Each structure stands twice: as C-alpha cells, then as structure tokens.
Amino acid sequence: MTAHTAHTTAPAEEHHVDPTALGLNATAWVSIAMLIVILIMIWKKVPVVIGNALDSKIAAIRATLDEATQLRADAEKLKAEYEAKQKAVDSDTAEMIAHAKAEAEAIVAQARVDAADLIERRGKMAEDKIAAAERSAIAEVRTRAADAAAAAAAKLIAERHDAGADKVLVDKAIGSLGLSGRA
Numbered sequence: 001m002t003a004h005t006a007h008t009t010a011p012a013e014e015h016h017v018d019p020t021a022l023g024l025n026a027t028a029w030v031s032i033a034m035l036i037v038i039l040i041m042i043w044k045k046v047p048v049v050i051g052n053a054l055d056s057k058i059a060a061i062r063a064t065l066d067e068a069t070q071l072r073a074d075a076e077k078l079k080a081e082y083e084a085k086q087k088a089v090d091s092d093t094a095e096m097i098a099h100a101k102a103e104a105e106a107i108v109a110q111a112r113v114d115a116a117d118l119i120e121r122r123g124k125m126a127e128d129k130i131a132a133a134e135r136s137a138i139a140e141v142r143t144r145a146a147d148a149a150a151a152a153a154a155k156l157i158a159e160r161h162d163a164g165a166d167k168v169l170v171d172k173a174i175g176s177l178g179l180s181g182r183a
Contacts (some may be wrong), residue, residue, distance in 0.1 A: 018025050024032075041047065161169075 021029065
C-alpha cells in the first residue's frame with residue numbers, strides 16, 4: 001500500500017458517549033450554572049447597579065449634548081454679531097471710499113482752478129512785462145530820436161547860421177523882450 005491509499009482508506013469514526021452526572025449531561029450542567037450566576041447577580045442587585053451606572057452615563061452624555069447645543073447657539077450668535085459688524089465695516093469702508101473720491105475730485109477741481117488762476121496771473125504778469133518793455137523801448141526810441149533830432153538840428157544850425165546870422169537873431173530876441181516888457 002502506498003501513502004496515498006493509506007490516507008484515503010482511513011478507519012471510520014467512532015461514536016463517543018457524552019458523560020453524565022446525576023443524569024444530566026454537560027449542557028444541562030452549564031445551563032444550571034448560568035442560571036445560578038444570573039440568580040446571584042439578581043440577588044446582589046447587579047442589574048440595578050449596571051442600570052444606575054448606565055443612567056449616570058446617559059445623564060453625563062445628555063449634559064454634554066446640552067452644553068454642546070448651548071455652545072453652538074452661542075457660536076451662531078457670535079457669528080451673527082460678526083457678520084453684522086462685517087456689514088457695518090463694509091458700509092463704513094464704502095462711505096470712506098466715496099468720501100475720499102469726493103475729496104480727491106474736489107482737490108483736483110480746486111487744483112485746476114488754481115492752475116488756471118496761476119496761468120492767468122502769469123500771463124498777465126508776462127503781458128505787463130511785455131508792455132513795460134514796449135514802453136521802455138518806445139521811450140528809448142523817443143529819447144534816441146530826440147537826441148538824433150537835436151544833434152541834426154544843431155548840425156543844420158551850425159551849417160546854415162554863422163556869427164552874423166546869430167547877431168540878427170539875438171537882436172530880434174532882445175527886441176521882442178523889450179516890446180513885451182513895455183506892453
């Protein structure tokens with residue numbers, strides 16, 4: 001016989017008989033022991049102790065849940081307050097921006113007016129300087145023209161008049177003085 005056939009031809013299982021004591025098998029004894037343990041636990045009030053422990057645990061959990069509910073309500077209240085504050089800050093910011101824009105526009109408008117005034121004043125000052133320069137130039141031209149005319153007249157008088165002609169002019173001038181003195 002080979003090893004393979006030895007395994008396949010194993011002998012049939014034998015039937016065992018369960019032990020008994022006082023006519024009860026092992027299952028009955030385990031059931032009786034469990035019943036006794038349960039009765040002792042009831043007699044020692046273990047279920048009441050377990051119930052009380054569970055009740056205290058439930059109360060602690062309920063208190064924790066109530067506290068969590070209160071904390072959530074407080075958090076929602078704080079959130080609402082901060083949202084209201086944020087809206088107020090946003091509106092204040094918008095007002096500040098609008099005010100700053102208005103001020104900037106006013107400053108720009110005033111700067112334009114001031115620049116226009118400055119340009120006008122500078123233009124008038126330039127015109128005044130130009131007019132003064134023109135007057136000065138005209139006065140200088142007149143002075144030079146008068147000097148030139150006087151020099152030309154002196155030259156013409158010197159060329160056309162001699163000592164004899166001067167004597168006749170002087171005599172006429174003296175004669176006119178005498179006549180006007182008598183009148």
